[in-house]
Structures are given as C-alpha cells and as structure tokens.
Amino acid sequence: MTQPPKKKQRISQDDHGQEDAAGVASGQKWTSKIAFEITSNNHRVLVVEGEPKLVQNDDGEADLSFAEFEDSEPEAEEPQTQQPGPTGEEKRSTSPDSTSSSDIPATGLSTPKPKPPSTLRIVDQVGDLFDAPEKSGLIHACNCVGSWGAGIAKTFKDLYPEEYLVYHSWCEQSLSQYLVGTALLIAPREKKDKKKKHYIGCLFTSKRGGKQRDKPDQIPSQTGPAMRDLLRQIAEARSKGKDIAEVRMCLINSGVFAVPWDQTKKVLETLEVFGDEEEGRVVDEIVAYSRAL
Numbered sequence: 001m002t003q004p005p006k007k008k009q010r011i012s013q014d015d016h017g018q019e020d021a022a023g024v025a026s027g028q029k030w031t032s033k034i035a036f037e038i039t040s041n042n043h044r045v046l047v048v049e050g051e052p053k054l055v056q057n058d059d060g061e062a063d064l065s066f067a068e069f070e071d072s073e074p075e076a077e078e079p080q081t082q083q084p085g086p087t088g089e090e091k092r093s094t095s096p097d098s099t100s101s102s103d104i105p106a107t108g109l110s111t112p113k114p115k116p117p118s119t120l121r122i123v124d125q126v127g128d129l130f131d132a133p134e135k136s137g138l139i140h141a142c143n144c145v146g147s148w149g150a151g152i153a154k155t156f157k158d159l160y161p162e163e164y165l166v167y168h169s170w171c172e173q174s175l176s177q178y179l180v181g182t183a184l185l186i187a188p189r190e191k192k193d194k195k196k197k198h199y200i201g202c203l204f205t206s207k208r209g210g211k212q213r214d215k216p217d218q219i220p221s222q223t224g225p226a227m228r229d230l231l232r233q234i235a236e237a238r239s240k241g242k243d244i245a246e247v248r249m250c251l252i253n254s255g256v257f258a259v260p261w262d263q264t265k266k267v268l269e270t271l272e273v274f275g276d277e278e279e280g281r282v283v284d285e286i287v288a289y290s291r292a293l
C-alpha cells in the first residue's frame with residue numbers, strides 16, 4: 001500500500017496552473033498545513049487544516065495531481081505569517097507522521113465518537129436526611145407489605161403520616177411479588193403546620209420487612225430495578241412541571257435489611273442515566289446521607 005510522504009514538503013502549483021488545494025501559490029514555504037492520508041480503500045486523501053480532499057489513488061485516476069514536494073525548511077529571514085498554531089486535533093490531522101489512515105474513515109471526515117452513557121453518581125455525605133430543602137426528594141428502602149415499622153421508615157411515618165397512608169394503600173392494592181423491584185414516588189401532602197414539603201421515594205427492595213425480609217443477596221438485585229423505576233418517575237414528574245428539587249437518600253438496606261452499604265452503592269452506580277432533551281430533568285447524582293460515616 002502506498003505510504004504517505006514521510007516529510008512535509010513545499011507545495012508547487014498543480015498541473016492546471018491554479019493554486020493548489022490549500023490556496024497557497026507555489027514557492028511559499030509553510031509548515032504542518034497539509035498532509036496526505038492513505039484511507040482504507042487506498043485513496044490518498046489530502047487533509048488541509050482538517051478539510052480532506054481526494055488527491056490521488058494508486059492508479060493516479062484523481063484529477064488533482066500535485067507536483068513533487070520539496071523539503072521546506074523555513075528560512076530564518078522570511079517573515080513567517082503568524083498563523084494560530086494548529087490545535088492538537090489539527091496537528092493530528094495535518095501531520096503525516098502522527099496520524100494514521102485509521103484516524104480518517106473512507107469518507108475522509110472524522111465522525112464524532114458516541115458519548116458513553118453516563119451512570120448514576122452516589123455521593124456520600126454526613127448529615128440528617130430530613131434537613132433537606134423544601135420540595136427535595138427523600139428516598140428510603142421499603143417492604144411491600146405496607147409497614148414502616150422500624151428504623152428510618154418509622155421516622156418517615158412520624159414526619160409524613162399522610163404520605164405513609166399513600167404508601168400503605170399502594171401496598172394493599174398490589175401483590176408483593178409484583179411490587180418488589182419497583183418504586184413509588186409520593187408527592188407532598190398539604191401541610192397544616194409549617195413543616196417542609198418533601199417528595200418521598202419508596203424503593204421496594206424487599207417483599208417483607210423486619211425479620212421476614214428477603215435474603216441479603218436478593219435485596220441488592222431488587223434495588224437496581226427499583227431505583228431505575230424511581231429515576232424514571234422523577235424525570236417524568238419534572239417533565240410535567242413538578243418542582244422536585246435535589247434528590248437525596250439514606251444508606252438504604254444497610255440497617256434492618258442488613259445489606260452492607262458498599263454492596264448497594266455498587267449496584268446503584270451501575271445504573272445508566274437515561275438522558276432527555278433537557279438534562280436538568282434527569283437525576284444523575286444522588287447524595288447519600290448518613291448520620292455518621
């Protein structure tokens with residue numbers, strides 16, 4: 001396969017007497033503005049400042065045939081026009097030494113690399129989960145039998161009695177085996193007192209609670225789908241104009257459900273965050289509050 005010229009050389013006029021592809025009259029010296037690339041189908045592509053031009057394939061069919069290059073060592077006395085130096089990308093594309101034909105696909109145009117999907121970020125923070133600003137979303141792990149009997153769930157029941165009734169009746173209308181691995185987003189009820197209004201995110205990570213909880217190795221695998229369901233519900237609520245502020249959680253599953261926090265956190269951080277046209281609606285980071293690390 002023809003190798004691209006090893007060194008940059010001065011360009012002269014092409015056979016048709018016009019300026020060369022780079023618009024540079026012959027005799028001028030210039031550096032690192034032009035290079036040839038050999039594409040995978042053996043076409044010699046002229047890359048001028050990132051602008052590829054087909055110049056010549058092996059059988060010399062192309063219409064542009066460049067005269068021979070000569071070595072162009074810039075002479076000291078000649079005033080060099082102060083061109084902004086090529087960016088890293090341009091350098092890569094205009095210097096034959098540093099680019100390879102694999103960098104420029106057959107079309108000669110570099111295609112943007114697909115952005116890797118972003119995954120959920122969990123940030124650990126010492127503090128009280130309930131010190132959250134108005135309209136925050138507070139997430140905790142729930143059983144599917146409608147009981148907030150112990151641990152942080154008991155605190156939720158004391159602070160949000162009406163929201164508890166929503167959770168309880170939701171469980172009553174469903175079967176645990178269908179509920180586990182899903183979530184319930186509860187909007188704040190009207191508050192008679194001055195208490196802050198918070199959205200509550202219930203993650204159904206175990207069919208039963210307390211001592212009848214699911215096995216510790218089952219709970220993490222049910223936590224992933226439950227959180228994905230909750231993220232979807234939050235994004236949907238926000239797209240309908242619900243003003244859900246920051247989203248925070250406690251170290252779910254790490255108390256009554258006896259699952260080490262690192263295990264749950266690892267599952268959560270594999271969750272892909274689905275984007276939509278307004279990134280603001282999507283939750284891509286959740287702060288996990290614990291009273292003491």
Ligand SMILES: Nc1ncnc2c1ncn2[C@@H]1O[C@H](COP(=O)(O)OP(=O)(O)OC[C@H]2O[C@H](OP(=O)(O)O)[C@H](O)[C@@H]2O)[C@@H](O)[C@H]1O
Nearest residue numbers: 129141149150151152153209210250252253254255256257
């Ligand atoms: N104010 C606060 N701020 C920040 N963090 C706080 C806090 N208060 C407590 N924590 C911590 O929050 C973590 C969660 O630990 P938890 O044991 O509560 O919940 P879990 O997710 O393991 O288990 C769920 C089942 O527990 C319940 O009990 P029942 O089944 O009803 O009996 C439910 O209903 C479920 O079923 C632990 O690190 C606590 O230190």
